[in-house]
Each structure stands twice: as structure tokens, then as C-alpha cells.
Amino acid sequence: MTLQHAKLNGWVKEVAGLCRPDSIHWCDGSREEYDRLMKRMVESGVATPLQKRPHSFLFRSEPGDVARIESRTYISTANRDDAGPTNNWVAPEELKATMKSLYAGCMKGRTLFVIPFSMGAVDSPIAKIGVELTDSPYVVCNMHIMTRVGTTVMEKLGADGEFIPCLHSIGAPVAPGQKDASWPCAPLDQKYISHFPEENLIWSYGSGYGGNALLGKKCLALRIASAMAKREGWMAEHMLILRLTNPAGKQYHLAAAFPSACGKTNLAMLTPTLPGWKCECVGDDIAWIKIGPDGRPYAINPECGFFGVAPGTSYDSNPAAMDTVKENTIFTNCALTDDGDIWWEGMGPAPNHAIDWKGRDWTPDAKEPAAHANARFTVPARQCPVICPDWEKPQGVPIDIFVFGGRRTSVMPLVHEAYSWDHGVFMGATASSETTAANIGAVGNLRRDPFAMQPFCGYNMADYFGHWLAMGDRFGKHAPRIFYVNWFRKSPEGKWLWPGFGDNIRVLKWMCERIDGTVGAVETPIGLMPKEGDLDLTGLAIPDADLKELLRIDADAWKAEISDIERHFGQFGDRLPARIRRQLDDLRKRLG
Ligand code: SAT
Ligand code: MN
Numbered sequence: 001m002t003l004q005h006a007k008l009n010g011w012v013k014e015v016a017g018l019c020r021p022d023s024i025h026w027c028d029g030s031r032e033e034y035d036r037l038m039k040r041m042v043e044s045g046v047a048t049p050l051q052k053r054p055h056s057f058l059f060r061s062e063p064g065d066v067a068r069i070e071s072r073t074y075i076s077t078a079n080r081d082d083a084g085p086t087n088n089w090v091a092p093e094e095l096k097a098t099m100k101s102l103y104a105g106c107m108k109g110r111t112l113f114v115i116p117f118s119m120g121a122v123d124s125p126i127a128k129i130g131v132e133l134t135d136s137p138y139v140v141c142n143m144h145i146m147t148r149v150g151t152t153v154m155e156k157l158g159a160d161g162e163f164i165p166c167l168h169s170i171g172a173p174v175a176p177g178q179k180d181a182s183w184p185c186a187p188l189d190q191k192y193i194s195h196f197p198e199e200n201l202i203w204s205y206g207s208g209y210g211g212n213a214l215l216g217k218k219c220l221a222l223r224i225a226s227a228m229a230k231r232e233g234w235m236a237e238h239m240l241i242l243r244l245t246n247p248a249g250k251q252y253h254l255a256a257a258f259p260s261a262c263g264k265t266n267l268a269m270l271t272p273t274l275p276g277w278k279c280e281c282v283g284d285d286i287a288w289i290k291i292g293p294d295g296r297p298y299a300i301n302p303e304c305g306f307f308g309v310a311p312g313t314s315y316d317s318n319p320a321a322m323d324t325v326k327e328n329t330i331f332t333n334c335a336l337t338d339d340g341d342i343w344w345e346g347m348g349p350a351p352n353h354a355i356d357w358k359g360r361d362w363t364p365d366a367k368e369p370a371a372h373a374n375a376r377f378t379v380p381a382r383q384c385p386v387i388c389p390d391w392e393k394p395q396g397v398p399i400d401i402f403v404f405g406g407r408r409t410s411v412m413p414l415v416h417e418a419y420s421w422d423h424g425v426f427m428g429a430t431a432s433s434e435t436t437a438a439n440i441g442a443v444g445n446l447r448r449d450p451f452a453m454q455p456f457c458g459y460n461m462a463d464y465f466g467h468w469l470a471m472g473d474r475f476g477k478h479a480p481r482i483f484y485v486n487w488f489r490k491s492p493e494g495k496w497l498w499p500g501f502g503d504n505i506r507v508l509k510w511m512c513e514r515i516d517g518t519v520g521a522v523e524t525p526i527g528l529m530p531k532e533g534d535l536d537l538t539g540l541a542i543p544d545a546d547l548k549e550l551l552r553i554d555a556d557a558w559k560a561e562i563s564d565i566e567r568h569f570g571q572f573g574d575r576l577p578a579r580i581r582r583q584l585d586d587l588r589k590r591l592g
Helices: 006-019 031-043 092-103 137-146 151-157 216-232 264-268 319-324 421-429 461-478 501-516 544-550 555-570 578-591
Strands: 023-026 047-049 057-059 073-075 111-119 128-134 164-169 192-196 201-205 235-237 239-245 251-257 278-283 287-291 297-300 305-309 330-332 335-337 376-380 401-405 415-417 432-434 446-448 481-485 522-524 527-529
Touching (some): 006 111, 006 164, 031 137, 111 151, 111 216, 128 137, 128 151, 137 305, 201 216, 216 287, 216 461, 239 264, 251 501, 264 278, 264 305, 421 461, 421 481, 555 578
Parallel strands (some): 023 111, 057 330, 128 164, 164 201
Antiparallel strands (some): 047 057, 235 287, 239 278, 287 297, 415 527, 432 446
């Protein structure tokens, strides 16, 4: 591919001068390119082709490089307050100096790949172009699946089109004659995932895994895009997008924010247990939302693949995902069965023998799981049997419903609805969840994860709350209704109270009927909730006591919750919008 883009050419040259790769390869996004890179990785033993899944491969990462690393993720703004209290911050000059010394010569012995990619269909007015420079062929293949890569993007870029520069290195040069590691990367204290939102720039070093390395995803489509969206008056959200069609054929579009590994992919591909209802997936992780010509919010999925959590995915929990990953899939950190297939915990019966994600022999009586808890599949979205026919529509789909949620084994009821837009923004701002394996760190701790954006907001979170308020003012009568859900409540004895998965349609149906004004709700201190008979439980054997517990509001627990919210808000000081503080006062009053 020849290039006339002076700025891009200049940047590639500059990076090559610093990182010193042996060669440079401009990616065209073709199948041949993907196959060639995969073939080389198979030959060097890095990738294992799977006999049971056509054109699919297994990779095993370094045991220290298995997830996003929030402690090594930076939002580097000139002013520390502009990154806010929820982000790690280092001044741009200092961070760049540190990283430049790491980048110096870091690609020796490797190829520098130039990946021009589009987030969003190339012809979408909402799409943005990025260019990732990386020394990892694994990243190139994943980017092929997760984004639109190659020639059409270069054509759109032309001679002077705008692009977001995304520099990535695994941080592991190879000397001549040295045997390469199967998953080369840098030690933890040298890993950096850095964002410079004031100049739309991403620098990542030292990790080859997921969001640390596939820079179109969390780095561009959330951290950098959220800062751009604030400046430009749109929204970049950590949300799945789902189309629901009721038995009468009426469509509703829902966008839902849950933290990583809380079931976004499962909800996005829901198989409804209520007859006549249809769900179609538009996206499973990220939504870019703009106000359309008719004043309504329209959302696109900027990605074109799924990077889903493998463990727990099964024909019971998510049949659509299981059918999606039958072919053309990259599996990372799953177990390998003796007949050349992959396996993970929660998929179904365990094999008698397998090779675990660390490459060791594994049997069901092993002490450690066969697949890593954050093992992933990377797969083209178009292979999903329930992909929405409009999933690539350039103008997006109109959003009727916003949903927030997280994993809470207590306190949070199954569902409640906001009294107003501001109340809904308060729900988003106070969203909380028990932490998961998607981030390196302790699992199962309760943390506030506002709008599921805690790890992904590229600017001061208090200003982000303000942006949500401002967008609501602009949506006016077209503002989507806001709900909060919790599929994960347990009984005091530790039993899951709600079946979840396909049965979540019962809760979504209530939301649609709330919009249509055809179902009731009861006012509670925390919001509007279904009263007895409002949730369609046809065909579901759920004990009355469980349902009561699912919808129970424990006033004492909520008072404790208020103290925790005070603490959470306290970190923002005066920057917290008064309208959000007022919502907390109102909640306190309603709780009495
Ligand atoms: O590794 S990713 O950041 O892409 C996955 C996730 O945390 O959702
Ligand atoms: Mn995510």
C-alpha cells in the first residue's frame, strides 16, 4: 500500500527511529494478511490451530499478562484535576520521557505493523479513524476481528484525514539468534497504558493482552473518545446495545452499562424465555451515541467483533455466543482438549484430560482451573446468529432505554426505575459492583463503578456526570428512561435468587411496558419498582419468598449505602455537580 499521508508517514518514521524495528509492514486488512501472520505464529509454536473449530486458534499468555491493569493505566493531562481522582495521573512530559526511554530500541528483532482502523462502519458519520503501530502479530490478528482494518480506511484517510495515533509495543526486543518467548511482554513495573486526551494520543507499553494492547477498544473507543465526546457534545459509553421486539412487532432499543465481566455479552445476545419476544444484538461492549436529526439519541457499536469472557459461557447461559465461536475465532488462555478443541469452566462436562492455560497437563481433580478466569474469545460480530440486521447502520439505532447495573449479592433489588433524568444520572454515578477477573487485582471487593466507566473515563469523572446532565437537557422529551438492575442478588444462605440469562427478558419486558404506560410501578424510596403481578413470570417457578427478597429494600442497608455514596462523592469536592448532590439529599429524605 502506498501512502500520501504526510502526517502519518512522518509519525511512522519517527516511531521506527525510536523503537528500531527490523522491518515495517503496512496492514491491508486482508484475509491473506491474517492467514499469513497466523501461519507464522503456528509455525513458531505461539498459536495452536484447533482441529474442532475451522480457522480457529488458541494462544496462551504469560501468566502475569492476563487482563487489563488499572494500576498501570494513566490519564495524562496538563492539569491533574482534569484527570480527576478516579484516574492515575503523571504529567505528560514526565510520562513521555519515561516511556520514550522504554520505547528506545524496544522493537529490535521485530516487525512494526501499521494498522489503519476505523471504529464504526467506515461510512458512519459517528465513526473515527485510528492507526495502531504495534510489534505484536497477535494484536494485528485481533484488530482484524475487532475493528475495520485496511484499505478502505486508508482511502477515507486520504492525504490529510484525521486519525488517532495509538502506539503499542509488547516491550520485549529480541537479539539476533535469541529464542523468542511464546508470549513476550515486559515486567509489571514497566507496563504503561497511557492516554493523552488533550492531544488524542495513546501510548501503551509492555502488555500484549486485551484492552492493554488492542488499542481501538478501551483506550480509543472509551478513554480518548469519552474526552472527545465531552468536547464535541456526544457520548462514548461502556454499554451493550440491544434491539428488543415485542410480540406485536414493536421495537425498542436498549443500551446497558455493566462493569467488565458482569454479563454484558450474555445480555447482548439474550435468548428470551418469553414467547413472541425477540432480542437482537447490536453491540456487546461499547456504544457511541449522538443526537440524530429528529432529536433522539442514536447509538452505534464502534467495534466489529466480540472480545468476550469465555468461562461461564455455555449453551445454557449464552447459546448465541457458543454458536458465534464455532469458527474463525481466536481463543486466549482457554484449555486445550485432547481432540483439539477448547474448554473452559462452565462450558459443560469437563474433559478427562486437557492442557491448561499455562500449558500443563490438567485433569478434573486439579487444584487450579483449566482456563484462566479472564480467558477470552475474539470473534467477528457478523457470525453471531442473533446479530441485528441494522448493526452496521451508519446512523445507528435510536435508544429508548438506558440500564445501569453491577454485581451485588445484597442490597440492590432486581430492578428499579429512575424518577427523572437527574435521578437516573445519580443511579449511574453511584453504580457499584463486586470486582471481577477482568482487571488484575483483588476479585470480589465492592467498589463504586460509576456508569461502569471507572476504569474507562478519560477525564474528571465529576465533569463526566455533568456531561450526562447536559446531554439529558439536550435530549429533552427524547431522553431515554433509566433503569438499574441487579441479576446477582443472593439469599442470606448464599443461593442465587434470580435465574438470569434468558429470563432477564421478564425485566426488560417490564421496562418496555413502562415506556408504553401499560404496566404499573410502586414508588419506593430508591425508585419505581414493579409491584406484585407487574413482572411477567409465566412459566417460571420462582418461590414467592425469593421474589420478595429480590425486590426487598432494606432501609438499614440503604442508610449504610448512603454513607458510602457520601464518601464516593467526597473525592470529587466542589467539582461534583449540585444537581447530583441534590439527588443524594432527596434519596436520604425519602429513606426517612
Ligand atoms: O481487556 S478488555 O479491557 O478489552 C476487556 C474488559 O475489561 O472488558
Ligand atoms: Mn468492557
